[in-house]
Amino acid sequence: MKNKPAAVIATFILCFLVWILFTLTFTAQELIAGAIVSLLVALFTSSYFIHEDAFHLLKPNVFINFIIYVLFIFPVELWKANVDVAKRALSPKLPINPGIVKVPVDLKSEYGLAMLANSITLTPGTITMEIVEENGQNYYYIHWIDVASKNSKEAGDMIKGKLENWIRRIWK
């Protein structure tokens, strides 16, 4: 695979930033060692890590939406789902109703699909099993602890909630 310069630079910046945040010692020795390791990692992994526009996330409107999603929209959903599953686990009757449903998703970008799938996995009560593409439409298979609807469209609206619209603002 060929390395694109923009992809290598973006991966390098991400690796170096994480290195600095983890060490937090600004001596020349540490910074140079970090830069060399980051560069090596970037050269080897950038072609797997970045398939689309390398600096897409740094566009101002995309970045603002991303921050709003991570700090406000997602935590609210996380709170609701966590309280719900905690209640189910602690209630004497154990009211669970598990099933695997297939849900359509209207996202095209790989990153968008991965981000929504991971958001769904992180909210307790739903875990994404598989992403498949059929006739240009993407589907998730989701293990759901309380199947409230067997209709795939309705189930999709209940599981994804507001998350999908916000992710579409970030990744198309």
Add this chain to the structure above:
Amino acid sequence: MIVRIIIDLFLILGCFFAFAGAVGLLRMPDSFTRMQSSTNIATFGVLWTVLGVAVYAFSNQNFVFGIKTVMIGIFIVLTSAVAGHAILKGGYKHGIRPENLVVDEYRRDNPNE
């Protein structure tokens, strides 16, 4: 004093969700629902605790400690999502079947797996 109370509140919340997740882990009937319950621990059980520690570190002007704590929180959230998905999929491929499913559309579409 106020800061101390806020930190304790965060830690208690973290403990509560970890406790609920552990109870679920013991009570749920099959592996797949047990996974769901363990997500409770990996998200809020960890996040509230990490938040409490971060508030403690920042209120003591220990910024290195604080930033590292926040980074640990971010990494646990990023990795536990991928790990949860991989464990569930691996379990299913290995032949572990969930019990009493209301509906199993994955089975319907991939009968041979």
